[in-house]
Amino acid sequence: MYLQVKNVSKSYNNIDVLRNISIDLKTNQIISIIGSSGIGKTTLFNIISGIEYPDSGNVFLDGEDITGLTGKVGYMFQKDLLLYNKSILDNVILPLRIKGYSKSEAKKIAIPYFKQFGLNGCENKYPKEVSGGMVQRTALLRTYLFSKSILLLDEPFSNLDSISKLSMYEWYLDVSRKNIISSIIITHDIEEAIFLSDVIYIISGRPGQIMKRIDLPLTSKTEQFMLTNDLVEIKREILSIIKNDNICMGLN
Ligand SMILES: Nc1ncnc2c1ncn2[C@@H]1O[C@H](COP(=O)(O)OP(=O)(O)O)[C@@H](O)[C@H]1O
Numbered sequence: 001m002y003l004q005v006k007n008v009s010k011s012y013n014n015i016d017v018l019r020n021i022s023i024d025l026k027t028n029q030i031i032s033i034i035g036s037s038g039i040g041k042t043t044l045f046n047i048i049s050g051i052e053y054p055d056s057g058n059v060f061l062d063g064e065d066i067t068g069l070t071g072k073v074g075y076m077f078q079k080d081l082l083l084y085n086k087s088i089l090d091n092v093i094l095p096l097r098i099k100g101y102s103k104s105e106a107k108k109i110a111i112p113y114f115k116q117f118g119l120n121g122c123e124n125k126y127p128k129e130v131s132g133g134m135v136q137r138t139a140l141l142r143t144y145l146f147s148k149s150i151l152l153l154d155e156p157f158s159n160l161d162s163i164s165k166l167s168m169y170e171w172y173l174d175v176s177r178k179n180i181i182s183s184i185i186i187t188h189d190i191e192e193a194i195f196l197s198d199v200i201y202i203i204s205g206r207p208g209q210i211m212k213r214i215d216l217p218l219t220s221k222t223e224q225f226m227l228t229n230d231l232v233e234i235k236r237e238i239l240s241i242i243k244n245d246n247i248c249m250g251l252n
């Protein structure tokens with residue numbers, strides 16, 4: 001699967017939010033998008049997922065124009081909340097139910113993934129009874145079952161502490177490899193982007209534009225890389241680009 005975002009621009013109420021954004025996502029790649037709050041990252045995901053239409057530019061999937069079409073990619077919203085009155089299993093099968101599968105069919109499809117997603121034995125538990133990491137993995141499995149090939153994840157790991165984060169990254173890399181998932185991940189966490197991704201795109205400026213694309217070495221997906229000067233150099237470069245965006249910007 002090959003996702004291309006080509007020259008996408010978007011404004012709201014005559015205010016330009018995004019200008020001329022182009023992104024390429026190849027099979028099994030992980031791309032991170034880094035940018036300050038309010039720069040237009042979620043807007044970009046809304047456009048890629050088809051729930052918003054760009055003013056200009058297009059989104060292609062394997063060469064087919066899917067601009068404005070929903071249901072083509074999986075999308076995990078920022079602050080993705082589970083339904084707290086439903087069990088983990090019922091939360092996971094929600095997208096399959098929406099697609100028209102009966103409850104028993106949906107369960108049959110979902111259950112085999114529980115082990116891989118670290119949710120074995122949690123099927124009948126409620127979100128409040130499991131850890132933050134499990135809530136996150138439940139939301140990820142739910143997104144994965146909606147669209148098994150391309151996932152858009154808006155700050156998927158931001159609620160976790162730093163120790164849980166590292167094991168989640170390793171787990172996510174493994175699950176992505178095994179299931180041939182391609183993902184675009186929005187994050188504020190520069191080290192997370194370096195550890196998880198093949199490519200980082202930095203969005204900056206007003207309107208938000210891609211200021212830099214960083215292709216990471218294969219070695220960046222290791223704990224050792226986190227302690228090298230190469231990592232510090234990449235961090236410095238990213239910070240120098242985004243630091244001016246923090247002025248006069250609302251938090252969200
Ligand atoms: N539906 C909308 N109507 C008007 N303005 C919007 C809408 N969605 C987003 N915006 C504005 O677009 C800008 C980018 O928002 P957003 O994409 O949520 O940023 P980010 O996810 O990078 O924090 C913000 O200034 C926000 O207020």
Ligand SMILES: [Mg+2]
Binds near residue numbers: 042043078
């Ligand atoms: Mg956002």
